[in-house]
Amino acid sequence: MEVKARAPGKIILSGEHAVVHGSAAVAASIDLYTYVSLRFPSHSENDDTLKLQLKDLALEFSWSIERIKGALPDLGSPFASTPTSCPTEFLKSLAFLVEEQNIPEAKIGLASGVSAFLWLYTSILGFKPAIMVVTSELPLGAGLGSSASFCVAMSAALLALSDSVSLDMGHQGWLKFGDTELDLLNKWAFEGEKIIHGKPSGIDNTVSTYGNMIKFKSGSLTRMKTIMPLKMLITNTKVGRNTKALVAGVSERTLRHPDAMHFVFNAVDSISNELSSVIQSPISDALSITEKEEKLEELMEMNQGLLQCMGVSHASIETVIRTTLKYKLASKLTGAGGGGCVLTLLPTLLSGVVLEKVTTELEACGFQCLTAAIGGIGVEICFDQSS
Secondary structure, rough: OEEEEEEEEEEEEEEOHHHHHOOOOEEEEEEEEEEEEEEOOOOOOOOEEEEEEHHHHHHEEEHHHHHHHHHHHOOOOOOOOOOOOOOOOHHHHHHHHOOOOOOOOHHHHHHHHHHHHHHHHHHHHHHOOEEEEEOOOOOOOOOOOOOHHHHHHHHHHHHHHOOOOOOOEEOOOOOEEEEHHHHHHHHHHHHHHHHHHHHOOOOOHHHHHEEOOEEEEOOOOEEEEOOOOOOEEEOOOOOOHHHHHHHHHHHHHHOHHHHHHHHHHHHHHHHHHHHHHHOOOOOOOOOHHHHHHHHHHHHHHHHHHHHHOOOOHHHHHHHHHHHHHHOOEEEEOOOOOOOOOOEEOOOOOOOOOHHHHHHHHHOOOOOOEEEEEEEEEOOOOEOOOOO
């Protein structure tokens, strides 16, 4: 028996940075996924190891079950139905287990993700040999929620084999979790995110778990439903950035210019609220879709201008914006800024020829272009009986 799970990445449509200062923000799932497959070895394989294969990075990790038991002797029986934070002393033990694997220096940033895997696996399924294989359509560290979708897909596969959840029919062979199960899964994924990021907001894993869109403000999340088909060009500038430093920079600017920044954050709050109502209002005909898209384009452009006011844009982001503007397309950065990814709204009536021209021009600058539908389904799983 093999279980496969997939969980989507995410984008921030509006409100990044300002959300830290009390404004509303809107996040949405994208139809680019992280896939996880998990199976227990057969009796004939006689394999007593836990293996994690990161296919895209050509990395494989392997531990004997006895070695894991020795490192985590106090873990006791698995507690799948009670999401639990990893205690500090266990974090150290997990770090030792990961260090033994000799991750190449260039990929050392993955170590916390491997620790998250070990914690979630042993907490939910205990000390059992298994093989987990991970592949992803999401670029790493680009602000598209790759770590959250990894934690969500992984939690889904583990819970599906733990006998502690029931499943509903999904579509195209995929199964969905019920709402109670999704809540449990989301809490486990958040525990994985805490190991990777320290103090995550919980937004990324929530969007990846439930799909669609989420509006969040001052720590409270509201799930949104949209029937509007939205498509985005996502341009990965491939410029790495330090999110903590960018967030700190906005706070410092706020201390220097409190009145001006207060108005900036209020404007962002208004943009997020208007964007939410545009997306959720009913569609009567093709004309109303076009009108809605035009409103969204203006809101995106205004949000980008305010992000520039906050000091989080970057030369690479401005290059993308200038390039797309030549084709009358609206763009804004998504996430932390300072590099990372840029969103460009692709109107329903946009010709394929124009999209091809824009993509070619952006790729000539060394950027990576992905197209994605926005606000789709969340995590799903399927079982392969033949394995």
